Amino acid sequence: MARPRAIESRRAITLILFAAFALSLAGVDWSDGVFRPRGVGAIADTLGALFRPDLSPDLLRTAAAAAWQTLVYAVAGLTVALLIAIPLGVVASGTIARSRLGAVTQIGSARAVLAFFRAIHELVWALLLVAAIGLSPMAAVLALGIPYGGILGRIYSELLQDVPQAPLDALRRSGASEWRVFLFGRLPMALPDMVSYTFYRLECGIRSAAVLGWVGLGGLGFQVQIALEDLAYSRVWTFLWVLVVMVVLVDLWSSQVRRRLAP
Amino acid sequence: MNPAPTAAYVSGSGRPRLTFVSGSVLAMAVLMLAAWTYIAFGQSWPSHGFFSGETASRAWSFLRDLAGVGRESTPAYLEGAEWAAAGRLALTTLAMSVLAAGIAAVGALLTFMFAARNVMVGELAPYRSPLWTAWFGVVRLAYALSRSVPELIWAMLLVFIFSPGILPGALALAVHNFGILGKLTAEVVEGLDTRPARALRTSGAGWFQVIVYAILPAALPRFITYLFYRWEVIIRTTIVVGLVAAGGLGMEFRISLSHFHYTTVTLLLIWYLLLVLSVDIASAAMRRLAR
Structure with a gap:
């Protein structure tokens, strides 16, 4: 397989990667030194507390409540994401259009909306939404739901497009309308992968929801921020370990689902 | 493509059975219901609860502020000097993202072979010692820890150090993506056809040689693809670590927002979107080149 062109392009990639990395290193301001004056001590504090989290019952109760709130945001955000992704994803796949022109306009406009939704990070959405509608759970849920809807919608549209065509043609020849072809052919074939990807996003959603706390919306990120302001590293790590356990558990769950859905 | 990928859905009897998957979907639905119930009734919020007339009018006036409607001064996004200043910040932000991707890639490349089950404790394992297995566990745990903690929280810890x-921000992004890239690459290795590796092994190559000559070349194309995908995510997140790590567009974004310089916020968002769009295009081109 060692075609000359493949080797050429590999060399080009290697060169580009190294050049880009070197250029970005030049972009760092090294004049102040790498570390803060007391930075090296902070490394010791941070790492020292890694395996000595504060496990007092009171703090664990706080952590459990924060974890629940983070889970609530993640799951509610995913609901909003589904409400965005299912209709827009179907339109963006262009599979329910009646004419060729209709398909092109549907794909183009729905894709543009989805791309805009997912281009902005959830925390930026959160900052904007808090500025717009105030500190309410709606801000957190929408901040998570909008970019996740953009991501899920794009994936859904691609999955709906990529199903095998032969069964669809069979349905069409037996007289089914495009809507029925979609409902009884396309959708059932794409559904396992759609469910699989949605479960994968749940894992990411937990992490994102934890971060939303930073803008003042509660949850694990908020608690970490408070603990950091007190420089209480052992409390910081309590919350971070709770987050790690939560992410690993959800990861296990979603990977089990995905393994069973894999073709 | 496989013409029958839906075997799980068309299997046998007409009545749907409760499988692990359908049970999980059901559990997800119950969780969603519980979450919304909690949001609606479970807590008292200081400001307004759900959408009301007041939130709608506040949102509307915020949008007018972003556009600079009804202000005397010229909106920032119409001033050339402001564009240039924000452009310099965008360039710094781009450098931050490349630095982050580079550091994460080096870290993942140096460790991924220690996290793949088949080359560590499976058929290609060099030793069967508990110490070696423990090292496998340590690398896996390091991946889990680094990717479970979000970039923003790493940044909050690293700004103390x-x-x-842009360095603390880049490192925060790098630590998080190190865990993700490492795990993904280890999974690629676990899915590899091990016959070439075993052939090398039987012809006398040591474990390290097997890694370098059989595993690494086979895993590298996928690794490059993942790296570019992660770069697309990293550029979106640079603005977020910039919020706390004092670098690039993120810091300016927060300052402008808290000083109510809303038209500057709009300008920064435009640069941010331009950055995201150009990285998406560049990454797609590089991935095509790598294929």
Whole structure:
């Protein structure tokens, strides 16, 4: 397989990667030194507390409540994401259009909306939404739901497009309308992968929801921020370990689902 | 493509059975219901609860502020000097993202072979010692820890250690993506056809040689693809670590927002979107080149 062109392009990639990395290193301001004056001590504090989290019952109760709130945001955000992704994803796949022109306009406009939704990070959405509608759970849920809807919608549209065509043609020849072809052919074939990807996003959603706390919306990120302001590293790590356990558990769950859905 | 990928859905009897998957979907639905119930009734919020007339009018006036409607001064996004200043910040932000991707890639490349089950404790394992297995566990745990903690929280920890600038932000992004890239690459290795590796092994190559000559070349194309995908995510997240790590567009974004310079916020968002769009295009081109 060692075609000359493949080797050429590999060399080009290697060169580009190294050049880009070197250029970005030049972009760092090294004049102040790498570390803060007391930075090296902070490394010791941070790492020292890694395996000595504060496990007092009171703090664990706080952590459990924060974890629940983070889970609530993640799951509610995913609901909003589904409400965005299912209709827009179907339109963006262009599979329910009646004419060729209709398909092109549907794909183009729905894709543009989805791309805009997912281009902005959830925390930026959160900052904007808090500025717009105030500190309410709606801000957190929408901040998570909008970019996740953009991501899920794009994936859904691609999955709906990529199903095998032969069964669809069979349905069409037996007289089914495009809507029925979609409902009884396309959708059932794409559904396992759609469910699989949605479960994968749940894992990411937990992490994102934890971060939303930073803008003042509660949850694990908020608690970490408070603990950091007190420089209480052992409390910081309590919350971070709770987050790690939560992410690993959800990861296990979603990977089990995905393994069973894999073709 | 496989013409029958839906075997799980068309299997046998007409009545749907409760499988692990359908049970999980059901559990997800119950969780969603519980979450919304909790949001609606479970807590008292200081400001307004759900959408009301007041939130709608506040949102509307915020949008007018972003556009600079009804202000005397010229909106920032119509001033050339402001564009240039924000452009310099965008360039710094781009450098931050490349630095982050580079550091994460080096870290993942140096460790991924220790996290793949088949080359560590499976058929290609060099030793069967508990110490070696423990090392496998340590690398896996390091991946889990680094990717479970979000970039923003790493940045919050790292700003105490490093001088302000793009370096702490880049490192925070790097630590998080190190865990993701490492795990993904280890999974690629676990899915590899091990016959070439075993052939090398039987012809006398040591474990390290097997890694370098059989595993690495086979895993590298997928690794490059993942790296570019992660770069697309990293550029979106640079603005977020910039919020706390004092570098690039993120810091300026927060300052402008808290000083109510809303038209500057709009300008920064435009640069941010331009950055995201150009990285998406560049990454797609590089991935095509790598294929």
